[in-house]
Amino acid sequence: MRFMVMVKATADSEAGVMPSADEFAAMGAFNERLVQAGVMEAGEGLHPSARGARVAFSGSSRQVINGPFPITNELVAGFWIWNCASLQEAIEWVRQCPNPMRTDSEIEIRPIYSAEDFGDALTPELREQEERLRQQVQTRNG
Template sequence: MRFMIIVKSTADTEAGILPGEPLFAAMAAYHQELARAGVLLDANGLRPTRDGWRIRYREGHRSITDGPFAETKELIAGYTLIQVRSREEAMEWSRRFPAPHGALQDGAIEVRRLYEPDELPAGIPEARERLRAL
């Protein structure tokens, strides 16, 4: 089972303010522990939305909007992707995730399970095989 631990953005992450050394060290230690346990697939921080864009689809048309985006509560500042044996194991790892913006700062993470290739509709064999290859 694969799970994504999603770090929610704050005004500071959207301003491009990087955390201090203590938080970087805590995150590095946590991710090293995940790697030693063999469950870490990927992890990274995302640049502020001013460096990105959104593509919206409506009534058969798409529109592109350059960042930044105003509502930080809906934005993602980073992620960690893990592969574990159960939901409970994913929950245990996520409980140990360091406070994402520092011990005394408000913050939130969200954990979501990814679809596995065998959960996709059987009528889409090419897509299932491409996903299995990842």
Template sequence: MRFMILVKATQGSEAGAMPDEGLFAAMAAYHEQLAKAGVLLDAAGLKPTSAGWRIRYAGGQRTVVDGPFAQSKEIVAGYTLIQVRSREEAMEWARRFPSPHGEMADGEIEVRQLFELEDFAPSPAVERFRDLDAGQH
């Protein structure tokens, strides 16, 4: 079972503020624990939305919308991707996640389970994705 831990942005992270050394050290220690346990798949911080863009789909058309975007509480600032045996194990790891913007700062993480190919009914399209995955290993 794969789960993504999503770190929600703040006004500071959207302004490009970098984590202080203490927070960076806490995040490094946490991710080292994940790696030693063999559950870490990937992790990264994301640059502010001012460096990004969105593609809006409407009426069969695509429109590029440059950042920055409003509503920082709706924006993802980083993620950690883990693979564990159960929802409970994912929850335990999430409970140990360091406060993402400093111990005394407000912040939020969200944890979402990823779909696996086994979650979908068999179909030619699902098999194409399975073949892609097999080619990566």
């Protein structure tokens, strides 16, 4: 199963406070363990929401909302994509993670849908398209 593992933002991360060299080293060592175990597929930190935007949809209209966004603890400061046998395995990995922030913090774990989860709504043609696009992305990214 694939999971998106999201590091929740804090006031510091929203202010653009960067990790120390020791904090980078601790997270780098953890990431190395994830890669060596075949768990980590991707992982990145995100700039503060002040540098981002949201697009709100209502029927056919679109409204752009520029950051910063007000509710810090609902924002994502970084993420990983992991491949684990179960939610419990992903939880065990997160429990081994160094605290990603200098203050109290939270990491959210969410399963990623797979083609099988969509049943008959994902027709054979749509499955073929999805696989073709996935392969194109993988080829482009090397």
